[in-house]
């Protein structure tokens with residue numbers, strides 16, 4: 001039981017990160033590697049600020065904005081320097097590794113004994129881990145509602161149109177450079193914010209915590225899509241978060257049956273590969289145990 | 296009656312891959328003046344530069360030389376999305392003109408804001424949707440019931456009809472149609488073509504339409520131009536155009552594109 005609550009709490013926090021991935025991969029249709037750098041960037045910025053004595057909420061917000069800044073650099077490389085999207089993300093991600101080390105001044109920055117955002121819920125005296133779940137639920141709900149509302153605005157619709165049909169978008173007067181840059185900023189801001197939250201939940205920021213961000217985020221998106229199928233926009237957002245929780249539960253399960261934490265990246269990649277292959281496997285063998293997905 | 300010039304192209308040239316082995320001079324100091332209310336059909340062999348001409352006007356790329364004026368305003372340095380304030384387009388590929396994952400209503404809402412700055416205001420309203428419904432009803436294709444359907448679920452013809460609506464609902468100064476019925480079956484093509492004529496008349500639009508169908512080129516519009524090697528080699532309007540027959544056009548066509556015709560014959564039916 002305790003393990004399940006831990007997995008759920010982590011799943012919710014990683015769900016926020018996966019919402020960021022969803023924006024680039026699914027809405028903008030732009031596989032963005034920046035995530036691997038902006039996630040630990042958010043953690044590093046937040047941890048450094050908290051250690052310096054900044055209030056955890058403000059530290060988390062600043063992490064969001066710094067992440068958005070990182071996204072804008074990738075956006076700039078793609079739209080103005082005309083560097084292919086994948087490569088642009090890799091460039092920013094690589095540069096961020098050094099920057100993250102600079103920010104933390106070491107490979108690992110502990111938050112032991114510092115006030116963290118999760119501590120703010122202690123006054124409710126919820127049972128262990130439930131304070132994290134409670135906080136994460138509030139944040140997830142806030143994120144989903146905000147994203148839903150944002151993507152209903154003229155600008156949000158313009159971002160969706162850019163990802164869906166760029167040529168059409170431009171012919172209708174949408175500045176696709178602008179929409180791409182802003183989409184990347186939003187995505188990486190959210191991812192960095194999630195990095196900040198997870199660092200606080202873990203009690204430390206670590207230089208290597210970004211490795212596998214994309215696989216985890218994408219796995220959440222795909223698991224949600226494969227299991228829950230063709231949905232409206234708001235339900236798709238919810239399913240991304242559910243996908244992240246399911247992913248965490250799968251990871252918990254494979255650790256329970258005896259695999260080592262060192263095997264985690266291998267397992268992550270394996271889970272993602274399985275879920276990516278599922279739709280075509282299902283078609284091939286006519287398996288109908290899940291509803292039809294939407295890709 | 297002297298009518299205003301909507302579009303003036305002066306000596307525009309476009310070369311792809313300049314200075315390389317693949318150098319391709321597609322437009323060669325082309326001149327064209329389009330009057331308000333003109334509906335011009337454009338014919339010409341494959342590779343004669345028709346699409347490149349429309350792309351140059353729309354700003355898909357910048358021309359190397361010359362001037363492009365719409366309503367007296369020089370636009371040759373403007374980006375495509377900036378020119379979209381003035382220009383509506385429908386492409387040959389039905390997949391090109393609409394966003395497949397968005398609903399019909401969302402597509403129309405985006406088109407309704409063509410050339411406007413996108414803000415954080417609501418991306419669509421219920422009055423708007425009612426207006427879309429009446430517009431779709433007028434198309435008489437039953438599309439008013441599909442307002443909430445994803446665009447990708449519609450047929451090519453339905454999508455092209457909506458693309459046409461999207462290009463014209465916010466009245467453009469200039470409508471550019473690049474073989475927009477070429478990918479449709481003959482029956483659907485003629486339906487969309489009729490809709491095109493209707494929209495152009497209703498909204499009193501100025502339009503350029505590329506076609507490989509000589510009969511359509513003659514039946515539609517008040518003016519016909521033929522392109523060859525990036526120049527306008529034939530320009531007929533009014534009575535001259537009305538009196539033209541398909542065989543005459545083919546003759547003229549043959550003269551100017553002698554060697555290309557053999558390859559093109561299949562598309563001239």
Ligand SMILES: Nc1ncnc2c1ncn2[C@@H]1O[C@H](COP(=O)(O)OP(=O)(O)OP(=O)(O)O)[C@@H](O)[C@H]1O
Pocket residue numbers: 311312319321339340341342343344345346347348
């Ligand atoms: N964006 C581009 N980049 C490079 N070359 C191009 C581009 N667009 C067109 N071309 C070349 O310019 C020439 C003219 O092409 P264009 O598409 O304008 O012809 P067209 O008259 O529309 O022909 P079709 O009847 O086949 O559509 C062709 O040789 C084509 O390969």
Ligand SMILES: [Mg+2]
Pocket residue numbers: 345346347473
């Ligand atoms: Mg063409």
